Amino acid sequence: MRHKYVFVIGGVMSSVGKGVTSASIAKLMQARGYKVTNIKCDMYINIDAGTIRPTEHGEVFVGEDGIEADQDLGNYERYTGNAMKAENYITTGQVYQEVIRKERNLEYAGEDVEVVPDIPNEIIRRIQAAAKKDQAEITVVEFGGTVGEYQVLLFLEAARMMKRAHPKDIAFVLVSYLPVPSHIGEMKTKPTQHASRTLNEAGIQADFIVARGPHMLDKPRCDRLSVFCNVDEGHALSAPDVETIYEVPLVLENQEFSKKMLQRLNLKPKKKDLEEWGKFVKKIKSLRRELNIGIVGKYFGTGDFTLSDSYISVIESIKHACWSQGVKPKLTWINSETFEKNPSQLKTLSSYDGIIVPGGFGERGVEGIIAAIQYVRENKIPYFGLCYGMQLACIEFARHVVGLKEAHTTEINPKIKVPIIYLNPLQARNVVEKKYGATMRLGAYACELVSGTKARKAYGKQMISERHRHRYEFNNAYLETLRDAGLVISGVNPQQHLIEIIELKNHPFFVGVQFHPEFQSRPLDPHPLFLAFVKASMK
Ligand code: GLN
Numbered sequence: 001m002r003h004k005y006v007f008v009i010g011g012v013m014s015s016v017g018k019g020v021t022s023a024s025i026a027k028l029m030q031a032r033g034y035k036v037t038n039i040k041c042d043m044y045i046n047i048d049a050g051t052i053r054p055t056e057h058g059e060v061f062v063g064e065d066g067i068e069a070d071q072d073l074g075n076y077e078r079y080t081g082n083a084m085k086a087e088n089y090i091t092t093g094q095v096y097q098e099v100i101r102k103e104r105n106l107e108y109a110g111e112d113v114e115v116v117p118d119i120p121n122e123i124i125r126r127i128q129a130a131a132k133k134d135q136a137e138i139t140v141v142e143f144g145g146t147v148g149e150y151q152v153l154l155f156l157e158a159a160r161m162m163k164r165a166h167p168k169d170i171a172f173v174l175v176s177y178l179p180v181p182s183h184i185g186e187m188k189t190k191p192t193q194h195a196s197r198t199l200n201e202a203g204i205q206a207d208f209i210v211a212r213g214p215h216m217l218d219k220p221r222c223d224r225l226s227v228f229c230n231v232d233e234g235h236a237l238s239a240p241d242v243e244t245i246y247e248v249p250l251v252l253e254n255q256e257f258s259k260k261m262l263q264r265l266n267l268k269p270k271k272k273d274l275e276e277w278g279k280f281v282k283k284i285k286s287l288r289r290e291l292n293i294g295i296v297g298k299y300f301g302t303g304d305f306t307l308s309d310s311y312i313s314v315i316e317s318i319k320h321a322c323w324s325q326g327v328k329p330k331l332t333w334i335n336s337e338t339f340e341k342n343p344s345q346l347k348t349l350s351s352y353d354g355i356i357v358p359g360g361f362g363e364r365g366v367e368g369i370i371a372a373i374q375y376v377r378e379n380k381i382p383y384f385g386l387c388y389g390m391q392l393a394c395i396e397f398a399r400h401v402v403g404l405k406e407a408h409t410t411e412i413n414p415k416i417k418v419p420i421i422y423l424n425p426l427q428a429r430n431v432v433e434k435k436y437g438a439t440m441r442l443g444a445y446a447c448e449l450v451s452g453t454k455a456r457k458a459y460g461k462q463m464i465s466e467r468h469r470h471r472y473e474f475n476n477a478y479l480e481t482l483r484d485a486g487l488v489i490s491g492v493n494p495q496q497h498l499i500e501i502i503e504l505k506n507h508p509f510f511v512g513v514q515f516h517p518e519f520q521s522r523p524l525d526p527h528p529l530f531l532a533f534v535k536a537s538m539k
Helices: 018-031 072-080 092-104 115-133 150-165 190-201 219-228 245-253 257-264 275-286 304-310 312-324 337-341 343-351 366-378 388-402 425-432 454-459 476-484 528-538
Strands: 004-011 036-042 089-091 138-143 170-177 208-213 236-240 290-297 328-335 354-357 383-386 407-409 418-423 441-449 463-470 472-474 487-493 498-504 510-513
Touching: 004 018, 004 150, 004 190, 018 036, 018 072, 018 138, 018 170, 018 245, 018 257, 036 072, 036 115, 072 245, 072 312, 089 092, 089 115, 092 115, 092 150, 115 138, 115 150, 138 150, 150 170, 170 190, 190 208, 190 219, 208 219, 208 257, 219 236, 236 245, 245 257, 245 275, 275 312, 290 312, 290 343, 290 366, 290 528, 304 312, 312 328, 312 528, 328 337, 337 343, 337 366, 343 366, 354 366, 354 388, 354 528, 366 383, 366 388, 383 388, 383 528, 388 407, 388 418, 388 472, 388 476, 388 487, 388 498, 388 510, 418 425, 418 476, 441 454, 441 498, 454 487, 454 498, 454 528, 472 476, 472 498, 476 487, 510 528
Parallel strands: 004 138, 004 170, 036 089, 036 138, 170 208, 208 236, 290 328, 290 354, 354 383, 383 510, 407 418
Antiparallel strands: 418 472, 441 463, 441 487, 487 498, 498 510
8 A cells, every 4th residue: 555644744833723734634535535544743752641741731632542642632533533542643752762772672783873864764664654554545644843943853854754755645734823913913924934944944845834823814815825935826725713623624625625635645536525524513603502511620720721722622522512412512610729718609600501520630629629529419510520520529429428528539648548539559559669651540441331320321332441541549448338328330340340430319410430531522423421411411
């Protein structure tokens, strides 16, 4: 099979939507009947995203195989439906680690090992291996960061070498930003022209420019951009801000992107199938009725932007479920620390249709979250707890229903008297030895659902598989006590008898899951538990 590669590179500044553009390109190639895959290359030395704070780098996306990756892999999965695995995520750290390993094993046969070409060669090897493993006809490779940054150079060098070796099989897309200075009120192309020249300095000529900005770029300006950035007529495309990111493939396709790209890759333009996606986007944009969902947690200190990035899969999952039910979600971030300072604020929770507590780590804001859970439990407000949100729901239940006032998790204090949530014994050693990288309980595990429960009804089947990322878990020593007091265990991992789902009877919806259902929700196929939560919230 001849593999084709599309490299997506950022210009001017980061966070302008390279990830969504890469996902959209893959989506469009897939809609043309080609088998696609995606790769994200991150420039940092970290081996994976698992050791990076979410406020620093956004959500840690977890693959089926347990890879802890950049959040862009979530977009790839949501747009294409393809499961992303370890090979779809490359970091500078992985590349150097492998080159040094090979050197120690004499695999360079006595040659001296050089940054160039040995580092780019390893990058190329990894990119090609991923394309082969996924049997992709077209692989979309996104480089993190922005052209001109020092650390992206070796990745650009790898791409340049691939282009030189296979000129007909490679295309370059520069996703660049066009600012609108307030005193002029017009989108300026000059920074993008500079970015395009900086790319030229690395020996790469963009084939397409995706011009991101607040508005549509008009035809004369697109033409001017193509002249100055040296791309073919019609290859400078406008990508304005849109109401929903799922519209981006359609915006590009309105400018005949897929046809032009297939021509550039010397592939036949097969028939296009984007109808369902088009209908879906049209539906989203027509929705009026709002559903008020509150998200209670921490990670709220650094502004809205970082915040939504930290929980992007949760947010998208809520949207998918809401849209399928004909409502649009209105999300409110509720800082749990306000409940610690001012418990009278808890009653504001009554103004929400449903409350979610997402995953998290550490002590900050935890007592506020527990107070919020108590409030929604007692006031019968639909509740969905994800990972930490499930663990804290168990603690709340133990404290206030069972009366075990000292119930807690050993994550906060290893010496607590009533460890409802405790360190998985298999994990204890990792913590003692400070082996933190890629050692949590990660990736997909089976879960058997208990008949007659809300979870079983939502999924409509008995065996499910969900992705995990945690070290602590429900302590089975307290299982009988909590169960006798009314806690329903609705999902269990059959191999290790780990509690995966809890719920309550006599409550419109109170469900906690040890896993992260948000990683498996798809725009046209919402996750069953998010769906059940949204349905309950609508009531
Ligand atoms: N901090 C908890 C644990 O490690 C929950 C993790 C999470 O929410 N992802 O078990």
